[in-house]
Amino acid sequence: MKQFAPNTEVDFVVIGSGAAGAVMAKELAVAGFSVVVLEQGGWGAYGHEQDYIKDELLHLYSQDPVNRLMSDPNRQRNTFRRSDKEKALPGTHSYGCVVGGGTVTYGASSWRHLPYEFAEATHEGTIAGSGLSDWPISYDELEPYYTKAEWQIGISGRRLDSPLFSPMSKDYPVPPLPQKSSGALFRIAAAKLNLTVVPNVAAIITRPYQGRPACINCGMCGGYGCQVKAKSSSAVTLLPAAVATGRCEIRVLSYVREISLARDGKVKGAIYFDAQNREIFQKAKAVVLCANGTETPRLLLLSTSNLFPEGLANSSGLVGKYLMSGNASTASGLFDRPLDEYKGAVTGAAILDFVPSDPKRGFYGGGRMTARGQESPIQFALSGTHGAPSWGAGYKTALKDQANRKLTVTSFITQLPLETNRVDLDPEVKDAWGLPAMRITTTSHPNDFKSMEFFRQKSIEILTAAGANTVWADPVTDSSGGAHSRGTCRMGNDPKASVVNKFHRAHDVPNLYIVDGSSFVTGGRNHPTMTISALAFRAADHLVRAARNGGVV
Amino acid sequence: MNKTKTRIPTGQSIADGSLPSRRSFLATSAAVVATWMAADWHAIADAGEYAQLARQSARVGGAVNLAVFTDAQVAELEAMVSQIIPSDETPGAREAGVVYFIDRSVATFASASRERYLQGFEELQKKTLEMFPGSSKFSALNPAQQIQLLTDIETTPFFKTVRDHTVIGMFASPQHGGNYRKAGWKLIGFDDTLNFTPPFGYYDQRQT
Numbered sequence: 001m002k003q004f005a006p007n008t009e010v011d012f013v014v015i016g017s018g019a020a021g022a023v024m025a026k027e028l029a030v031a032g033f034s035v036v037v038l039e040q041g042g043w044g045a046y047g048h049e050q051d052y053i054k055d056e057l058l059h060l061y062s063q064d065p066v067n068r069l070m071s072d073p074n075r076q077r078n079t080f081r082r083s084d085k086e087k088a089l090p091g092t093h094s095y096g097c098v099v100g101g102g103t104v105t106y107g108a109s110s111w112r113h114l115p116y117e118f119a120e121a122t123h124e125g126t127i128a129g130s131g132l133s134d135w136p137i138s139y140d141e142l143e144p145y146y147t148k149a150e151w152q153i154g155i156s157g158r159r160l161d162s163p164l165f166s167p168m169s170k171d172y173p174v175p176p177l178p179q180k181s182s183g184a185l186f187r188i189a190a191a192k193l194n195l196t197v198v199p200n201v202a203a204i205i206t207r208p209y210q211g212r213p214a215c216i217n218c219g220m221c222g223g224y225g226c227q228v229k230a231k232s233s234s235a236v237t238l239l240p241a242a243v244a245t246g247r248c249e250i251r252v253l254s255y256v257r258e259i260s261l262a263r264d265g266k267v268k269g270a271i272y273f274d275a276q277n278r279e280i281f282q283k284a285k286a287v288v289l290c291a292n293g294t295e296t297p298r299l300l301l302l303s304t305s306n307l308f309p310e311g312l313a314n315s316s317g318l319v320g321k322y323l324m325s326g327n328a329s330t331a332s333g334l335f336d337r338p339l340d341e342y343k344g345a346v347t348g349a350a351i352l353d354f355v356p357s358d359p360k361r362g363f364y365g366g367g368r369m370t371a372r373g374q375e376s377p378i379q380f381a382l383s384g385t386h387g388a389p390s391w392g393a394g395y396k397t398a399l400k401d402q403a404n405r406k407l408t409v410t411s412f413i414t415q416l417p418l419e420t421n422r423v424d425l426d427p428e429v430k431d432a433w434g435l436p437a438m439r440i441t442t443t444s445h446p447n448d449f450k451s452m453e454f455f456r457q458k459s460i461e462i463l464t465a466a467g468a469n470t471v472w473a474d475p476v477t478d479s480s481g482g483a484h485s486r487g488t489c490r491m492g493n494d495p496k497a498s499v500v501n502k503f504h505r506a507h508d509v510p511n512l513y514i515v516d517g518s519s520f521v522t523g524g525r526n527h528p529t530m531t532i533s534a535l536a537f538r539a540a541d542h543l544v545r546a547a548r549n550g551g552v553v
Numbered sequence: 554m555n556k557t558k559t560r561i562p563t564g565q566s567i568a569d570g571s572l573p574s575r576r577s578f579l580a581t582s583a584a585v586v587a588t589w590m591a592a593d594w595h596a597i598a599d600a601g602e603y604a605q606l607a608r609q610s611a612r613v614g615g616a617v618n619l620a621v622f623t624d625a626q627v628a629e630l631e632a633m634v635s636q637i638i639p640s641d642e643t644p645g646a647r648e649a650g651v652v653y654f655i656d657r658s659v660a661t662f663a664s665a666s667r668e669r670y671l672q673g674f675e676e677l678q679k680k681t682l683e684m685f686p687g688s689s690k691f692s693a694l695n696p697a698q699q700i701q702l703l704t705d706i707e708t709t710p711f712f713k714t715v716r717d718h719t720v721i722g723m724f725a726s727p728q729h730g731g732n733y734r735k736a737g738w739k740l741i742g743f744d745d746t747l748n749f750t751p752p753f754g755y756y757d758q759r760q761t
Contacts, residue, residue, distance in 0.1 A: 054747055057725040181754035188756075218747040337755035342743065344753055377724035377743050382717060391637040391707070391716050392700065396645070396740070399638075403741035404754065 002034075002246050006282045010034040011553045013270050013284040015256050015299070018101020019529050020516040020536040021290035022234030023149070025250075026242040027540030028288075033547060034247050036282055037239075038254040038272055040076075041098035044069055045225055046235050046250075052225035056376045059224060069105050069225060071097035075432035078294075079439045080480060088426060088439045093481035095292050098225075099250060100235030102292070102483050103529065107222040107346035108203040108231055109412075110155045111368065111527040112146050112166040112534070114355065115139035120522050124357060124364050130416040130445050131322050132364075135521045136493045136502040142534050143169060145541070149533040154209045154232035157201035164196055164352035174205050177215065181339035182371035182407050183349030189465035190351065200347040200370065203232040203529070212236060215345065219374065222346035254280075257435055259287050259303045259312055259512070266511045267312075273433050285553035286511035288543075290536070293323070293485030293517035297423045298438045300489070300514075313506035313514070318499055319489055320424050322417035324523040325442055326484035329367075329411045329452045329476050331459035333468025334386065338404040341373030348372065354458060355525055357414075363450035365414030368525045369459065372408045386472060409462055411455035412526035415479065416445040417487050440481045452476035484528055489518035503546075504539040511552050515539045604650070604657040604730020620660030621667060626674050627652050632692035633677075634719045636699050644736040646719050654722030654731030655715075666714055673711030680706060 004010050011033035014025045021037060029035045044067070045052045053059045053067075071094045080091030096102030116123055118135040126132060147170045149155075157172040159165060176199030183199065190197045204221075207214045215230035229236040242248040253275035260281065262268040269283040289296050297320035303312035311319050341348070351369040358366070375384045381399060384406070388398030421443065425436035456473050463471045492498025495507035500519055506512040515536050517528050524531060547553045607619065619627060634646035634655075659667050681691050684702055688694055691702065706712045722731030724738065726745075732738060738745060752758035 055726050055728075057721065057729055178751040178753075179757050179760065180751075181756035181758075184756035184760040187760065216747070217749040217751070217753070219749065220747065335756070338742065339756060340742075340754035343749040344751070377738060377741060378721055380741065381720045381724045381737070391703070391719075393639050393641070396638055396641070399741055400643075403743070 001243050002249050004034065004036055004249050006280050009269075009283040009285060010036050011285050011547070012036075012288055013038060013282050013286075014288045014290060015259075015270060016101060016290035016292065016295075016516065017099050017239060017250060018096055018234060018290065018292065018516070019103050019532040021101065021288070022103070022238040022242070023533055023536035024288045024290060024513075024515060024540050024543075025248050026238040027537065027544060029242045029245040029248040031544040031548075032247070033544075033553065035242065035249070036284070037242075037248065037250045038256050038270060038282065039099050039250060039252050040255045041069075041071075041096075041101075042067065042252050044098035044100065044104055044235065046099045046239070049225065049229050049236065050227050052227045054218065054220045054224065054227060056220075056378050060378070069096065069098045070094045077429055077431045077437040078481070079426045079429050079437055081439070081441050082443045082478075084420070084441060088441070090429070091440060091481060093294065093438070093440060095294065095483045095485075098235075099252060100233045100239065103203070103233040104225050104235055105223050106483070106529065109347055109370070109527050110150070110157070110201045110203045110530040111525070112168075113139065113524040113531050114166050116356070117522065117524045118142075120357075120364075127364055127416060127445070127447060129418065130447070131419050132416055133490075133492070133497075133521050136491055136498075139166070142531075142538060143167070145534040145537040146530065148537050149530065153203055153237050153533060154205045154212070155201060155203055155530070156206045158199055160196070160198055160352075162196065162352075164355055165198070172201070174207050174209055176200070177202055177204060177206055177345050178217070180341060180344050180348035180371075182341055182373050185335065185339070185407050185466040186349045186351060186371045186462070188467060189462045192465045193462065195462075196352045197349050198352060200345070200350055201530075202345055202347070204345055205230050205232060210237070217344040219343045220376065222374065255433055256291070256299060257302060257433065259289065259299065261303070261305045261307060261312065261509075265307060265509065267509055277433070286513070286547070288513045288515060290516045292483075293488050293520075294423050294438060294440070294481070296514060296516055296518040297488040298425065301425050302435060308508070313489075313499060313508045313512055315508050316496055316499060318497070321419050321422045322487040322490055323421045323423055323440070323442055323485060324415045324417055324487045324520070325421075325440070325479045325481045326523070326526045327413045327415040327444060327448055327452055327479045328526065329413065329455040329459065329473075330408055331456055331463060331471065331473030332386070332406055332408040333463035333466070333471040334402055334405050335407060335466075335468055336405070339373050339407060340404045341406070342375060342404065346372060346374050351462070354455070361454055363447045363454065364416070365447070365451045366525060367411040367413035367451065367455050368527060369409055369411045369455065369462070372410050373406045375406070386470065407463065407466065407468065409459035411459060413448070413451050413455055414525060415448050415523050417490070417522060418445055423485075423488055442478070442480060444478045449476060449478075484517070484526055486517035486520035486523050486528055489514050490521045491519045492521065503542040504535070513539060513543060600657040600661040600729065604653040605728070607653045607656065607730070620656050622656050622659075622670070627656065628692045629674055629677060629690065630655065630715070632699060633703065633715050636696070636703055637716055637719045638723055643740055644733075646723050648733065649723050649731050649736040650733040651719050651722035651731045654725070654729055655718045657730055658718065658722075663718070666718070669711055669714055673715070676709075676711060677706075
């Protein structure tokens with residue numbers, strides 16, 4: 001791999017190597033630019049994927065910063081509160097933190113947004129107390145980049161010509177994942193209730209593709225790295241292609257603390273702590289920030305200067321605001337025969353009928369209902385049984401009788417963007433590097449509780465129709481952070497009402513690009529990854545052109 | 554006995570692939586993890602080797618080289634784990650060798666729990682005497698008495714720790730010392746092949 005000295009000015013520093021950072025690094029390097037990717041996590045099993053740990057105990061309890069795949073709330077400390085009236089308490093917010101970011105461990109759902117999801121303010125009107133707005137781009141503008149992303153990354157699925165499914169200019173490159181029992185049960189329910197079931201669209205290849213083998217349905221998928229490279233993570237798709245150009249260096253265990261501003265109002269590089277906690281300045285002609293919907297705004301808020309005392313690129317005051325951390329609802333049921341959901345990918349199938357908003361329901365928004373039931377042994381035995389004692393003969397009977405018989409309906413639901421929901425800096429708590437910890441403040445709009453309750457009830461209906469002998473659903477709970485965070489540097493045409501323009505260039509800083517979930521104006525149906533990748537391909541296209549014309553580097 | 558109840562705490566992540574079961578698992582086991590934080594990969598791997606050796610040694614009637622607990626403590630612990638996952642027509646925590654898993658875990662990556670165990674054994678003895686005057690050993694009580702006592706202490710941190718460690722030892726990979734001959738995995742019908750072809754379960758088989 002090409003290595004650059006930090007005092008050598010490279011064309012681009014890309015901060016983060018996940019769904020967005022990997023796209024930017026690869027597209028920029030292929031276009032001929034020099035790129036240093038700063039990744040705060042370790043290599044994981046990059047290049048040695050067969051070494052990913054498929055041992056539940058080792059995987060769940062490993063605290064080693066080099067081998068772990070998710071951020072550690074004891075190091076990447078964060079605090080949480082529901083409103084400004086509360087003092088924030090230590091939180092458990094965590095996200096993919098390894099080369100490849102969240103794409104290494106995610107469940108790999110890869111849904112496009114639907115056309116109307118880019119113009120919901122137009123369709124729904126304003127909603128009091130929310131910042132519901134249209135995107136500055138349309139679905140049609142993004143469509144070619146969805147296609148590009150799907151084919152470069154390797155997405156499996158089966159298109160459906162229906163208003164419930166995003167229109168596609170080209171089919172998915174590989175066929176969908178095999179049906180699981182959860183999907184079969186969805187179909188039983190759907191036949192009775194007249195609903196539309198499709199296989200989950202996933203970044204998991206089902207036949208050999210671009211030199212990678214097909215999924216072996218091992219089942220240790222969500223939360224784990226893939227041992228056979230069938231999960232199309234950035235670490236096995238885009239990043240190796242970026243490195244292969246000879247113009248891209250991935251620098252791991254590099255925790256960025258500041259994006260540095262020059263006197264002329266342009267950024268000049270980034271300062272990070274290396275594995276030995278040394279402060280290093282990497283010089284660059286431009287910076288591309290792809291650190292995720294929570295770390296991206298935090299880093300901007302940490303990067304203060306005379307020009308930007310309230311945080312870099314924050315003249316609008318909106319950096320960190322409009323956080324959408326992701327609403328969901330769940331219900332579960334037990335069935336008479338084994339589903340054996342622990343085999344195969346996390347998500348078996350999806351019901352699409354309630355994706356569109358429908359004013360008759362009495363709330364704005366919709367959701368995608370997914371069929372799940374995967375539990376690994378320790379996970380199931382510690383907390384997966386229902387209505388049973390937690391020890392003794394009754395516990396053992398429940399373990400035996402309930403194992404592999406559970407179907408969980410998880411709905412991924414809209415969440416309104418509210419200005420009060422945000423990421424900022426905790427005034428007291430520091431992270432393991434001595435920097436102000438991330439503070440998350442969020443309470444969903446009353447509208448969103450109505451939608452979560454709707455999906456809770458709908459899930460019970462579906463489980464019952466599918467033939468469950470027992471059905472239960474905990475009361476709905478508000479979201480509180482996590483890997484689906486979006487909206488915190490929203491894009492728009494008005495510099496007073498947004499942080500980046502429609503090409504992800506910061507309104508305030510000509511050579512700073514911000515590309516990840518933070519750019520979202522509205523959250524879609526809480527399946528963000530495919531849109532993050534598509535936005536990144538589009539941003540990269542623009543950035544390459546701008547850089548070649550001398551406008552950026 | 555208390556009902557298993559899962560709550561999603563404030564600040565817990567919603568990540569695709571970790572919804573909902575993994576999420577609630579992490580929530581429920583947050584307390585377990587907290588006491589296991591000293592863990593690192595190598596310590597866990599070492600613990601597994603020692604636990605296996607101890608179990609093999611016990612099986613052939615040799616001296617068991619325990620790491621933390623005395624023989625007397627192990628007898629008490631074994632009586633407890635045997636009530637948590639009892640033996641019936643299928644093996645329970647006793648046959649799965651869970652005590653060896655716990656002993657070596659507490660010696661290594663779960664060392665933060667050591668004091669809780671040592672103090673817990675003392676409390677257990679006191680409780681035994683208090684509830685069943687004349688008896689000083691939990692392991693010497695009859696099964697009904699043991700269940701009565703454990704029900705009395707089931708909300709204590711000591712019992713919860715033993716319960717969670719028993720479950721983890723029963724269902725973690727046998728290489729960590731418990732789950733002997735995959736007794737736990739057989740109980741729940743888990744196949745650790747990690748390479749499957751459809752159909753996977755009853756319902757998709759029927760629909761294909």
